[in-house]
Every structure is written in C-alpha cells, then in structure tokens.
Amino acid sequence: MITIGEQVTRDIQETAEVCVIGSGAGGGSLAAELAEAGVEVVILEEGGYYTSKEFSPHPHKAIPQLYRDAGSSTILGTPAIIFSEGRCVGGSTVINGGMCWRTPERVLHRWRREFGLEEMTPENLEPFFAKVEERINVAPQSPESLGKGDMLFKQAADKLHWLIHPNRRNQKDCTGEDACVFGCPTDRKQSVLITYIPRAMAQGARLYADTRAVKIKAQNGRATEVVAQVLDRQTRKKRHTLTVKAKVIVLAGGALQTPCLLMGSGLAKKSGQVGKNFLCHPNVKVVGIFEDEVRYWAGVHQGHQVHEFLEEGILMAIGGVHPALAALGLPQYGRRSLELMEQWNHMLVAGALVDDTTTGKIVRAPWGQPLAFYQVDHVEHERLIRAAALLCELLFTAGAKKCLLPFTYLQEISGMDEIPKIYEAGIKLSEIEVLTVHAFGTTRMGRDPRRAVVNGFGECHEVKNLFITDGGIIPTSLGVNPQETIMALATRAGQYLLENRARYLG
Amino acid sequence: MAQNLSPRVRRIVRALIEVVKPRKPGFDPPVEEEMLEFADTFYGYFPWHMKVGLPLGLYLLEFGPLIFQGSLLPFSRMKLENRDRYLQGWVDSKIGLRRDLVKGMKALCLPAYYSNPEVMAHIGFDLEAHLRKVNGVGQPSEPASAEACAFFRKQGYDQNPRIPYPGRDAFKPGRQAR
Known part of the structure; x- marks a missing residue:
C-alpha cells in the first residue's frame, strides 16, 4: 500500500520487521526482495509518488516534481559542480538514463585489495547481477529505438577504432522517446517505480511517500526506531510525525542524505568516515553543430558508450538533453541564445565522465541539510580537459563543423586542427562547466571498522542492525553508471539478511 | 497563487528576464509572465542555503552598478541595452562567483522560455x-x-x-x- 502525505491526517506509529529509508535503486530493490520472502517491510520516501500519467516531458514541470531541490543542488568547490538526483518514489532510477553496467573487474579488484572485501569477485557477484538484470529487464536497444545521433556517434568511434559498446539499459520495448530524464511516459524504462516497488507492494509492504526520515534512535548499540516527518508536498513543511519501530533499519537515501541522517542521529561516529570520501564522477559536455540535421533527441537517451579510455578514467556518451537544459549549459543569453538554439536540430550533445582521483566530503549544515564539498584535483583537471578534447575529436570525426566547449574563455573551436588549443589555452578549473549525477563513497564499505562505515553486506560496523544500501557504500570511483552496482549490492544485503533471519528478525 | 519571491526580488527578476529572454525581430512570444512564475516556483524548491544565497546574488546584481560602476541607477532601472552590457560583464567576469551567479539566474528564467510550445516549435523541437x-x-x-x-x-x-x-x-x- 502506498500512502501519500496528504492522506495522513494524524501522527502515526508503525512497527515493522524492516524499515527502509529511500525507495530508489538501493532501497526499492532490497525492500522488494525482503517483502517477497515474507518480511514485513515499511518504506519511507521523502519525495512524492507520481506515475507515468503524471510525468511531463518538459523540464519546468518535471524537474520540480521529480528532482531534489528542483535540480538546483550544487557541490561546492572550484568549480562548483551542478548535481542532480531524483526525489520521488523510485528515486533517481525514475529520472536516470537507464544505463546498466556491472561493476568493472578492475574496480572490484581495487575493493578487494584496498578495502579487504575479499568476497567481491565477479564470480560471487554474478548471481546478484543476473537477478537484478532479470528484475529490471536489462537489454540492448532495438535498431528502431536508436536515433541519428547514435548512428553518427557509432560511425565516428568505428572510424577512430575506438571501443564502443551498445548500452545495456533497463527497458522493455523502448521506442526511443528520449524522455528518460523526466520520467518515462510509457513505462518502458524499467525503473524501480514500476519493477521493484509493485513487487514489494504486492507482498504487503507499506510505503509512505512525502515522508522524510529525520532521526534514527538507538539503544544499547542497536537502532530501534525511525522518526520521520510527513510533509506537505507543495510547501515541504511538516504536517505530521511518523515513527517506525523496526528490528532492522536500512538507509538508502543516497550518498548525500544518508551520512547527513547518520550525523544528525549521532550514529556510526567511531570510524570517522561518515560523510568523508565523497566521490562524484565529474562530467563535462561538448555540443557538436552539424551541417545537416541530426535531431539527436529523436532516439533513445543514450544508445552507446565509448569505453576506449576507461583505463584513463574517461567514459564518453551522447545524451538526450531538453533544449531548455542545453541552453543553460551554454554561455549565451538573450538573442544570442536563441540564434544558437535555432540550430537545435543540428546539434549533438556529447558528454564524458571522469574517474575521481580525489575525494570530497558531506557536512551536515545547522539547518539539517547536507552540504557537499568537492575540490577537483590536478589529475581530474587534466582529465576533464582531455575528455573535452576527445569529445571534440569524436564529434569532428562524426562530421561536426563546430564544437561548443564547456570553458568560459574558449567557447568554441571549428575543426580538428583547433583541438590543440584546448590543451594550450591554460584553462583554469574555475573556467570549466562541470556537472554530475552520480555520488558515492560517503558511508563506504570495507572490512576495517576504522576505515569503513559498513561491511561488505552493508551492515554498519558500529550499529549491528543498521544497514546502508545506497551509492554511499561504494568505496571507490566506478567509472561507469552505478545503478546496477547499487542494486546488486542491495540484493546481496537482502540475501544476507534472509540467510540470517533468526539473528536479525527473530 | 502563493509567491515565494518577495516583491522586491520579483522586481529584480523581472528586470533580469527582460535581458535574459531571447528575442529577435519577428519572433518575440510574450512569455515573460511564464518565466517569472517559473522562477518563483523554482525558487520555492531551493534548499535553504540557496534560498538565502539567490536573493543575495540578485541584490548584488541590482546594486552592483551603484557600487562597482558609479552608476546612479540600480540594475532594474537601467536602460535595457545598459542592463545587457552590465550582465555581459558578469558573464565575462574573471570572478568565478559572478559567472556562477549568472548561471543560477539563467537557470531561474530560461527553462520556462525553452519549454514554451511556440519557442519549441520555432527551434524545431516537436517532441x-x-x-x-x-x-x-x-x-x-x-x-x-x-x-x-x-x-x-x-x-x-x-x-x-x-x-x-x-x-x-x-x-x-x-x-x-x-
């Protein structure tokens, strides 16, 4: 049963075997696995409950509805990084591009070597990845769903002999509507909202939307109760209080909110790692302008990824962006903005994410919200510049006549021979437009309680019945999209709980 | 409709919209009110620190000409072409904070413009x-x-x-x- 905020007319006290905070990749998947095994589950979700009938393909309606802070979150540092995450039932899986990649082996190797997570091998994780892929229908795109932008991208990568992969996405019969980031209007993207949440609900799980967890109470080293505020969806003001007494509490509110909640509750302090080690895959984008029409938005959001430079920490892709968002990323305004945007159908927006080589931190502000800090280091600085140069090489090979760059003072180049300018311009960090949609590391997992907040099953070292299953437990940069890793780790945590049911739920 | 922005801040945003709104001869759809309403709604969803920070940034924009340029008029009372020149100075500024503030202000105004059906049709975006x-x-x-x-x-x-x-x-x- 899903209860939305306005249906709650008084303070409520709930009891459950497991209370899950957050209904996205980590929370929704775990809740469903537990509920299907007969566990009594209550899910708390801060965002609203919206179905595809209520989604809008236009950002001025969709963003306030589905994104945290209406997409205005910023990671502080030089440069400030624009950060977007979902806040709705289904979490960021409702508004992501739907890319599904297993954790790369080189990353698992690092987890084993640096964090003592010996069990994190591809063989051990295989059943969890397979299960997740089945649950959310991970499949390649059909030729019918791919647009001309993808075709140009693929042709250029082949011409350059760069390794390019068709994306594996959680979708069923996707037609290439390119509305993923505002919620799939036809439910073809298999987000947690339409896969795991219905499964959990069918087994009797109870979900409270518009409900923000504000404190976890603990006694004798065990978490006992979640205190939450039921919010007015419009004003975000508290209407009522909801308390949930549970035998196990699972935090899955994301890598910014979860450490903030832990700090506010005074839990898991001993490791000194809560809120530290923040990783965010900084992104840059380049816009290619072509002589012929591309209409790249007429096709799936992201059909391919270039993995040629993964070892260098650079992943490239094209991505569907609404013109309203594309215009924001360009320095022009007024008439010049319109003159540029009149070439909209000739544009192809490509982006690159870079592996983190440094870490930031999350601080709990006096008003109870997380503040994220991340200072891009010199390695990432060089990577971002190289990533932009590589994107230009790809776009010019694809036939672009001009590339619009994410730099304040070098705003465009007009041919392959001008690419060296990108390296020679002495571009400072403050002059790069950086954004991201990924966040990890702030409650990282590891064997050593002095270096990690949770163990390999997501169980808090310090509070034994408190689990974390969101991106925060990922201890290192992934270099690829994280949703499948998060779901697989959450599924594994669920299995661990079920195997030890007597201990945790007895 | 409840207003999130104070009347004073709305006045600055309205003046900003006049500059930021793309217009050219033969194409100037009347979307100013939509842009203002979007800015107001969008602001309502901001986290606390941005709710404080954005009006401060807007006041800096408003009184910047008095402080930095010795102008006798605040931003919202300047002629449109002077406002445009002044804002462009922020876009090209060596100070990253000024450039970031312009980005934030654009984010407040432009999404409603490029989500307008007439504008989308004009740029060929027939979703x-x-x-x-x-x-x-x-x-x-x-x-x-x-x-x-x-x-x-x-x-x-x-x-x-x-x-x-x-x-x-x-x-x-x-x-x-x-």
Whole structure:
C-alpha cells in the first residue's frame, strides 16, 4: 500500500520487521526482495509518488516534481559542480538514463585489495547481477529505438577504432522517446517505480511517500526506531510525525542524505568516515553543430558508450538533453541564445565522465541539510580537459563543423586542427562547466571498522542492525553508471539478511 | 497563487528576464509572465542555503552598478541595452562567483522560455510529434530515425536481441582497440 502525505491526517506509529529509508535503486530493490520472502517491510520516501500519467516531458514541470531541490543542488568547490538526483518514489532510477553496467573487474579488484572485501569477485557477484538484470529487464536497444545521433556517434568511434559498446539499459520495448530524464511516459524504462516497488507492494509492504526520515534512535548499540516527518508536498513543511519501530533499519537515501541522517542521529561516529570520501564522477559536455540535421533527441537517451579510455578514467556518451537544459549549459543569453538554439536540430550533445582521483566530503549544515564539498584535483583537471578534447575529436570525426566547449574563455573551436588549443589555452578549473549525477563513497564499505562505515553486506560496523544500501557504500570511483552496482549490492544485503533471519528478525 | 519571491526580488527578476529572454525581430512570444512564475516556483524548491544565497546574488546584481560602476541607477532601472552590457560583464567576469551567479539566474528564467510550445516549435523541437510517431498514436509506429534504424540493422543489432555483457576484457589494461 502506498500512502501519500496528504492522506495522513494524524501522527502515526508503525512497527515493522524492516524499515527502509529511500525507495530508489538501493532501497526499492532490497525492500522488494525482503517483502517477497515474507518480511514485513515499511518504506519511507521523502519525495512524492507520481506515475507515468503524471510525468511531463518538459523540464519546468518535471524537474520540480521529480528532482531534489528542483535540480538546483550544487557541490561546492572550484568549480562548483551542478548535481542532480531524483526525489520521488523510485528515486533517481525514475529520472536516470537507464544505463546498466556491472561493476568493472578492475574496480572490484581495487575493493578487494584496498578495502579487504575479499568476497567481491565477479564470480560471487554474478548471481546478484543476473537477478537484478532479470528484475529490471536489462537489454540492448532495438535498431528502431536508436536515433541519428547514435548512428553518427557509432560511425565516428568505428572510424577512430575506438571501443564502443551498445548500452545495456533497463527497458522493455523502448521506442526511443528520449524522455528518460523526466520520467518515462510509457513505462518502458524499467525503473524501480514500476519493477521493484509493485513487487514489494504486492507482498504487503507499506510505503509512505512525502515522508522524510529525520532521526534514527538507538539503544544499547542497536537502532530501534525511525522518526520521520510527513510533509506537505507543495510547501515541504511538516504536517505530521511518523515513527517506525523496526528490528532492522536500512538507509538508502543516497550518498548525500544518508551520512547527513547518520550525523544528525549521532550514529556510526567511531570510524570517522561518515560523510568523508565523497566521490562524484565529474562530467563535462561538448555540443557538436552539424551541417545537416541530426535531431539527436529523436532516439533513445543514450544508445552507446565509448569505453576506449576507461583505463584513463574517461567514459564518453551522447545524451538526450531538453533544449531548455542545453541552453543553460551554454554561455549565451538573450538573442544570442536563441540564434544558437535555432540550430537545435543540428546539434549533438556529447558528454564524458571522469574517474575521481580525489575525494570530497558531506557536512551536515545547522539547518539539517547536507552540504557537499568537492575540490577537483590536478589529475581530474587534466582529465576533464582531455575528455573535452576527445569529445571534440569524436564529434569532428562524426562530421561536426563546430564544437561548443564547456570553458568560459574558449567557447568554441571549428575543426580538428583547433583541438590543440584546448590543451594550450591554460584553462583554469574555475573556467570549466562541470556537472554530475552520480555520488558515492560517503558511508563506504570495507572490512576495517576504522576505515569503513559498513561491511561488505552493508551492515554498519558500529550499529549491528543498521544497514546502508545506497551509492554511499561504494568505496571507490566506478567509472561507469552505478545503478546496477547499487542494486546488486542491495540484493546481496537482502540475501544476507534472509540467510540470517533468526539473528536479525527473530 | 502563493509567491515565494518577495516583491522586491520579483522586481529584480523581472528586470533580469527582460535581458535574459531571447528575442529577435519577428519572433518575440510574450512569455515573460511564464518565466517569472517559473522562477518563483523554482525558487520555492531551493534548499535553504540557496534560498538565502539567490536573493543575495540578485541584490548584488541590482546594486552592483551603484557600487562597482558609479552608476546612479540600480540594475532594474537601467536602460535595457545598459542592463545587457552590465550582465555581459558578469558573464565575462574573471570572478568565478559572478559567472556562477549568472548561471543560477539563467537557470531561474530560461527553462520556462525553452519549454514554451511556440519557442519549441520555432527551434524545431516537436517532441509531441516524435512521441506520437514512435508510439504509433493514430498511425502505425515508426522507428525513431529510419536512417539510423537501417544502419543499425545492417550492423546486426536486431540479430542479437540480448547482446552479452562485454565482459572483463573490456575493462582490462592492454586491450587492443578494434
């Protein structure tokens, strides 16, 4: 049963075997696995409950509805990084591009070597990845769903002999509507909202939307109760209080909110790692302008990824962006903005994410919200510049006549021979437009309680019945999209709980 | 409708919209009110620190000409061309904070403009027609792009409905490019 905020007319006290905070990749998947095994589950979700009938393909309606802070979150540092995450039932899986990649082996190797997570091998994780892929229908795109932008991208990568992969996405019969980031209007993207949440609900799980967890109470080293505020969806003001007494509490509110909640509750302090080690895959984008029409938005959001430079920490892709968002990323305004945007159908927006080589931190502000800090280091600085140069090489090979760059003072180049300018311009960090949609590391997992907040099953070292299953437990940069890793780790945590049911739920 | 921005801040935003709003001879749809309402709604969702920070930034924009340029008029009372020149100075500023503030202010105003049906039609963004086409509303569904579909069919994309996971080799050092 899903209860939305306005249906709650008084303070409520709930009891459950497991209370899950957050209904996205980590929370929704775990809740469903537990509920299907007969566990009594209550899910708390801060965002609203919206179905595809209520989604809008236009950002001025969709963003306030589905994104945290209406997409205005910023990671502080030089440069400030624009950060977007979902806040709705289904979490960021409702508004992501739907890319599904297993954790790369080189990353698992690092987890084993640096964090003592010996069990994190591809063989051990295989059943969890397979299960997740089945649950959310991970499949390649059909030729019918791919647009001309993808075709140009693929042709250029082949011409350059760069390794390019068709994306594996959680979708069923996707037609290439390119509305993923505002919620799939036809439910073809298999987000947690339409896969795991219905499964959990069918087994009797109870979900409270518009409900923000504000404190976890603990006694004798065990978490006992979640205190939450039921919010007015419009004003975000508290209407009522909801308390949930549970035998196990699972935090899955994301890598910014979860450490903030832990700090506010005074839990898991001993490791000194809560809120530290923040990783965010900084992104840059380049816009290619072509002589012929591309209409790249007429096709799936992201059909391919270039993995040629993964070892260098650079992943490239094209991505569907609404013109309203594309215009924001360009320095022009007024008439010049319109003159540029009149070439909209000739544009192809490509982006690159870079592996983190440094870490930031999350601080709990006096008003109870997380503040994220991340200072891009010199390695990432060089990577971002190289990533932009590589994107230009790809776009010019694809036939672009001009590339619009994410730099304040070098705003465009007009041919392959001008690419060296990108390296020679002495571009400072403050002059790069950086954004991201990924966040990890702030409650990282590891064997050593002095270096990690949770163990390999997501169980808090310090509070034994408190689990974390969101991106925060990922201890290192992934270099690829994280949703499948998060779901697989959450599924594994669920299995661990079920195997030890007597201990945790007895 | 409840207003999130104070009347004073709304006045600055309105003056900002006049500058930021794209217009050219022959195309100037009247979307100022939509832009202002969006800015107001959008602001309502901001986290606390941005709710404080944005008005401060707007006041800096408003009184900047008095402080930095010795102008006798605040931003909202300047002539449009002077406002434009002043804002461009912020866009090109060596101070990152000024540039970031302009980005924030654009984010407050432009999404409503480029989400307006008349504007979307003007730039050739007919999303509704695309959705009807690929979903076969009132007609047989068509590929997102016939050209791309033919290309990817030729590449064998429809021969292998479940392309296997690329596997470990894709992530190992020393892999040979194809």
